[in-house]
Every structure is written in C-alpha cells, then in structure tokens.
Amino acid sequence: MNRILDRVGLPVTLFVLVAALAGLVHAMSPASLQRTVIVILINVVLVIGLYVFTGNSGVYSFGHLAFAMLGAYAGGLLVMPTELKEIQVPDAPAFLRAIEVSPPVAVLLAGLIAALVAIPVAIPLSRIGGLSAGLATVAMLLSMNVVASEWTDVTRGRRALSSIPTETTLAWALFWVLVVLLVAGLHQTSSSGRQLRASRDDEVAAAASGVRTSLLRGQAFVLSAFVTGVGGALFVMFLGSVSPSVFYLDYTFIIIAMLVVGGAHSLTGAALGAIVVGALQEFLRRVEGGNLLGLDIPSRPGLANIALGVLLVVMLVRLPRGLSGGRDLHWWRRWSTASSTSGAAEPHDGPEASETSQEQQTARR
Template sequence: MNGLLRRAGGALGVPSALFAGIVVVALLATTGPASLERLAVGGLVNIVLVIGLYVFVGNSGVWSFGHMSFALVGGYVAGLLALPVRLKGQLLPDAPALVRELHAGPFVAVVVGGLVAAVVAVVVAVPLSRIGGLSAGLATVSLLIAFSAVAAQWQSVTRGQKGLSSIPTSTTMPVALGWVLVALLLAWAYQRSSFGIRLRASKSDEVAAAASGISVPVQRGVGFVLSAFLTGIGGALFALQLGSINPDVFYLDYTFLIITMLVLGGAGSLTGAVAGSVAVSALAEVLRRAEGGSLLGLPVPARPGLADVVLGVVLVVMLLRRPSGLTGGRELRLPRRRGERHRPPAVTRDASEPIALAGAVAGAGPETRREDSR
C-alpha cells in the first residue's frame, strides 16, 4: 500500500513539479501591479493552449497548424453561454432560439466550450487522422482558414467581424491556475496511458507500430480529440478573461505564438511545452516594455512590432540550431530521494532527436546530403 502510494507520487512527480513552478511564477506576478497580474492570467491561458497543442503534436509527431480553430469554437461557445440572455436578445436578435436562450455559469461555459470543440474535433479527426506529415500540416491550415471565415461571416450568431463583447469576465488567477493543473494532469495521464504510449510508438516508427497491431489512425484520433478539448478550454478561458472574442484573435498570429512556445520549449515533452510557454511569455513581457520605451529602467527607442521580430528571430534560430527545443524533448528529471528504490524518472527521448542530428550536420557545413542513398 505504501509502495503504491509512493509510486503514485512518483508518477505524478513531473506534473506536480511543473505546476509548483508555474504557481511560483504566477504568485510573483500577483505582487506586481494589476496589469502584470492580468498578463500572468493571459500567460496561464496560453499554457493551457500550448499543452492542448502538445497533446497532439508532441505525442503523434504530426504538426497541426489548425488548432486555433478549436480555440475559436471553445471561445465562441463559452462566450455565447456566458452572455446574459437579455443581452443576447439585443446583440443577436437573429440567432437560433437555442443560442439565445441557453445560459450557463462560467465553469459550465468553459467545460461546454471544450466539449463542443472536442465534438467538432471528432468529425475532423475521422478523415484527418489517416494522413500525416506535410499533408496534415496543409490540411490543418485549410481548416483554420475555413473556421475563421465562418466566424467572420456568420453574422446571426458570431456578429461577424464585430465579434462578441460584454461577456461577463470570470477567468481570474485561481481559475486559470486550476485549469492549468487540469490540463497538466490530463496531458500527463494521457501520455503515460497505453493510448499515449501507442501514439508515441507510431511517432517513432509508423510502419513498425502498425505492424505490431497499433491502429495509427485511431490513436491519432484519440490524441487529436483530447488535444482539441484542451485547446477549446483554452479558447473559452481566453474569451472569459477578455470579455470579448472576434474572428481575428485566434488566427495565424496566435497560431504562430503557440507554435513558437512549443518549439522553443521542445515539442517532445510536457516539460518542454510548459517551459516554452513560460519562457516566451516572460520574453514577450520584457520586449513589450522595450517597445514601451524602457528596459530595466533604460530608455529604448520605441518600435511597435519589435517584440514579434525578436520572437521570430528566436524561433528561427532555435529551429536552425536546436530543433528539439530547450528541453531536447526530455521530461524534467526529479532528484531521487535517498534509500528509495524506484525506476529512474522516465527520460523520454523522442523522434525529433534524429532531426536535431540532421540539423546539426546540416549546420556544420554548406553541403548536406541524404543519409540513405536510395
């Protein structure tokens, strides 16, 4: 019994440690001005979104550029549910009765936002999970453009480009922290489950995985739906933090930000997803101050957009020099307590390592070549 408890503790070591780190950073932010706290909440929402993307990309090795579709769905659904019925009557007189009359509290709104995103993902996943690689990347971009176009044109429900506003805000620091914890635990439990392990097997060798009886489409589909659920939650939290949502927020810029976070931290591990989000949020905040004209008290020439330039440079350099990210695709190593005998913490090496190797070879000289001759 004791051993079992200890094993459970060991199994949850990584998400607990990550959560503890996030809490410390978030609490530090609350000691600052209110604007900093708002930013910290935004950063937490981004962590949920990055974990959402990681659940699919990190475990399957297939890139999705369309996950913001699910944030869009989650955000609109939660926003519509949270809006008071009386207000909806004024804002959306032409909406279907169901949309106008349903109302839910913030928690239910967020959960339903995630669930609707997951249901949409089931429909998408059926065809999508059969393909991988470049085709999947392009298909997901097309998906995002299509979703965004719908959000921008469906006047009666989304109010088109004007978007929804006056949504009662509810995403506070404790709420956001709570959802980060949920996302961490779900992502961790999934990647340690037999589903996650099978999906990871298909990432390192799709053919071998299929040959040993793993249905790669099914496993990808499961990962995709869970990933979309978390992304939908993230989108819902976003809408309920700002009190508004419009079609442009979850488009290519936000996609870029979330991908930057994941690549920078290392798409192969949950630790990487979290480290990348925190690092980019911190960097973005420093750069934002630089844009505002001062950095650590020093005057800096104000340049709007500079933050994005620096982020872009960081991402490109990272892709060229260290495509497996800060963490190299490994999970956090927890110090082992003395006298305790359990398995060493899982060091999950992932398939991005050969890429890193190839990148290093490519970086070493002007000439590169294929490793296999035919």
C-alpha cells in the same frame, strides 16, 4: 506508490512550479503585469492543448486555434446574460438566446463542443501525416475563420462579440492549468499514449507491432481539441470580447513557437515554452513601446515579432529539441532508485531513454 507517481508526478510537479512562479510575480507586480501573468497561464493551456496531439503523435497542427476560436464563441455565448444576448445577437436561435450557465459549466461545455466538432475532422486527418496533415489543419483554421466571419446571426461576424463577463482570475486560470496538466500527463502515460509516442518515434515498427496509429492519433486529436477549446473559453472570459481575427495566423504562430522553443516532445517543454516566450513577449512589447522599467527609450515597432522569429530559427538550428531537450521532469524515479534496497543498480540513461523503453515495450505488447 511509484505507479501513482509515474502517472501524476509530472503534472503535479509542473503545476507546483508554475503556480509558485505565477503567484510570486503576480504578488510583486503592477496591475498591467498581473494581467500578463494570467495571459501567460492561458497560453500554457493552449500550448498544452497543441502538445497533446503534436507532441505525442509527431504530426504538427497549424490550425489548432480553430478549436480555441470555437471554444471562445461557445463559452462567451453560454456565459453571457440572456438580456445582453437579445441586444448582441437578436437573430441567434432561440435556445441559444435563452440559455445562460455559470462560468465553470461554460468552460467545460466549450471544451466538449470543440471536441465534438473535432471528431469528424479527426477521421480523415488521422490517416495522413507530414506536410499533408499540416496543410489540412491550415485549411481547417481558414474554414473556421470564414464561418465565424460570415455567421453574423451568432458570432456578429467581423464585429466583436462583446459584453462577455470577465471571470478568468489568477486562481481560475491556475485551476485549469492543473486540470489540463493532469489530462495531458495521464494521457501520455496511458497505454494509448505510450503506443502513440512509440509510433511517433518509428511508425513502421509500431505498425508492425500492432499499433493502430490512425485510431490513436484521432483520439489524441479530439482530446487536444477539448483542451484547446477550454483555453479559448478562458481567454474570452478574460478579454470580455472576441472576433475572428483574435485566434488566427498571428496567434497560431506564437503558440507553435512556444511549443517548439520549449520542446515539442515533452510536457515540461510545453509549459516551459509558454512561460519563456510569454515573458520575452512582454519584455519586447515594453521595449517596442519605448517604456522599459520606467525609462523612456526609442520605440521599436515590430521588434517583438522580429525577435520571436529570430529566436525560433536559432532554436531550430542550435536546440532542435527545445529548451527541455525533449525530456520531462522525473525526480521521483531517481529517488526511488536511490531508496531501493535491492542492491542491484539498474542501467539508466536518463528520463527520455526510460520513457522510450516503456513506450516500445507497450507497442510490442
């Protein structure tokens, strides 16, 4: 029982909390705020996608939304009716114009396509770290943006690919939040995930213990690309259109800020950061537009971006491990300890210390 809880307890707990909060706000809010709830859930998927690689490896990726862009175009084209593709992209390859799949299949295929594209990228990227890896991922994002902007036969270039069926509802977004939480949770508690987290904490010691860091980083990178591609497909099926500028530098900064604010080293922090920053963005957007709770107030253009930048700086200085403190929710461990009949109290320094100990033991094995 404890083994099962260790694998799925965290993602299920986070999903219950996220679903309860989203359902409550969605039921009690006007239509405009209901749409914001769905956007925040999609952001949860995207932030978790970044966390799967960055949170476990300690290597920051500044170009991960390239996979969201790829997933958005792939998902949008796959779900678009064939007759609309004849109008939107008449010069696209014949097989692409002829194919039309259901939204669930389109989202899944979008994630798989993003993962396949990530494989050749992961080979060189997994062998570098630090600033070099960050610059390499930025180059990846820039390259993907150029391809999307210039491949007019398939993407319509800088003109938006529109008329995409809008299928992403609250229930559909929540379903994929559950899926990606389970994917991320099972990965970080697996043997490869624990070894990768051990290399994040001490790469030299992990390598000396036989941990193949580059291979594990590559695996995490491909898995995170899949999750991010799913997020991109959900987003395009919510907006109904996509252009290269949607998944670019501005959105990249927001997703990274969400991960940092919540806590880059924990799955709890990834979900928490997406929700907190998303709610703050909506509040500041209303203040920016001069409308807050039905009151007319002076508009403050640019306030949202300035406030988000200030928040990020303050978090880096005051709470470098984020709102979660780098810790995950592990209520069942305390419950199992309290219900133990052995009569012997084991030393316990908190969830983070327990995780670190397990990761180090896995690395040594």
